Amino acid sequence: xxxxxxxxxxxxxxxxxxxxxxxxxxxxRRLGVSLGINLLPIxxxxxxxxxxxxxCGWTLHNEIDxxxxxxxxxxEKELEIALKQFKEAGKPIDAITFAGNGEPTIHPEFAGIVxxxxxxxxxxxxxxxxxxxxxxxxxxxxxxxQALLKVDNNILKLDAGTQETFQxxxxxxxxxxLQSIVENLIRFEGKLTIQSLFVKGMVNDQEIDxxxxxxxxxxxxxxxxxxxxxxxxxxxxxxxxxxxxxxTNHKLLLNIAAQVEALGITTQVxx
Ligand code: SF4
Numbered sequence: 001x002x003x004x005x006x007x008x009x010x011x012x013x014x015x016x017x018x019x020x021x022x023x024x025x026x027x028x029r030r031l032g033v034s035l036g037i038n039l040l041p042i043x044x045x046x047x048x049x050x051x052x053x054x055x056c057g058w059t060l061h062n063e064i065d066x067x068x069x070x071x072x073x074x075x076e077k078e079l080e081i082a083l084k085q086f087k088e089a090g091k092p093i094d095a096i097t098f099a100g101n102g103e104p105t106i107h108p109e110f111a112g113i114v115x116x117x118x119x120x121x122x123x124x125x126x127x128x129x130x131x132x133x134x135x136x137x138x139x140x141x142x143x144x145x146q147a148l149l150k151v152d153n154n155i156l157k158l159d160a161g162t163q164e165t166f167q168x169x170x171x172x173x174x175x176x177x178l179q180s181i182v183e184n185l186i187r188f189e190g191k192l193t194i195q196s197l198f199v200k201g202m203v204n205d206q207e208i209d210x211x212x213x214x215x216x217x218x219x220x221x222x223x224x225x226x227x228x229x230x231x232x233x234x235x236x237x238x239x240x241x242x243x244x245x246x247x248t249n250h251k252l253l254l255n256i257a258a259q260v261e262a263l264g265i266t267t268q269v270x271x
Pocket of ligand 1: 055056
């Protein structure tokens with residue numbers, strides 16, 4: 001998660017939206033000094049999920065209007081300007097991270113933009129790691145899948161063990177199933193990091209809880225099959241659109257992490 005500077009984010013009722021294509025750098029607890037890339041429109045969010053904890057607020061737009069997305073050329077131009085500035089100012093960047101107002105892989109030119117980003121990174125900031133934060137709903141697209149294999153940190157979301165909890169927490173807007181996501185994550189053959197957020201509370205009079213022993217056991221079975229390089233575990237951190245959500249106890253997160261470590265998979269817990 002990022003520490004957000006108000007100069008490049010717009011505060012909304014429960015969270016914030018980025019107001020630039022290239023933003024930051026921001027200090028990320030996991031990635032260091034990170035320059036962000038927002039491929040989604042300025043001022044509103046596009047996503048294939050509607051997560052109850054999303055820091056960009058509720059998903060109000062899931063019909064993608066390509067004309068509202070930034071062009072590949074604009075992204076390349078803005079990224080080069082930013083990298084050049086930091087290079088010339090002698091300010092190193094640890095990471096270039098695709099994040100922003102929704103799901104980056106829904107951009108129809110995502111794969112080409114990743115290629116441009118890797119080339120610019122090699123030219124201006126060769127030590128920076130290129131990371132993508134994604135909800136893993138677009139992995140049936142071969143170009144997206146192959147692009148994610150090229151980046152340094154392929155960080156993919158998995159918050160639930162069962163279909164019911166998956167739908168309650170992530171609210172897939174495209175009938176994607178948890179099973180299809182897990183099968184696609186297995187196809188990476190370990191070249192990925194899993195990012196999971198644990199939360200409980202009430203949303204629309206429905207109880208949500210992915211921290212129960214049963215839910216964690218089901219989630220662990222998926223982790224065991226996916227065998228990622230590492231797992232990142234989080235509680236909620238900022239204002240969420242779901243108003244009655246609780247920050248999961250750190251001890252409980254450590255307990256979940258210990259169960260992942262017992263599978264021989266490196267795990268970090270964030271507060
Ligand atoms: S996948 Fe990410 S951007 Fe999309 S709703 Fe969930 S938290 Fe928000």
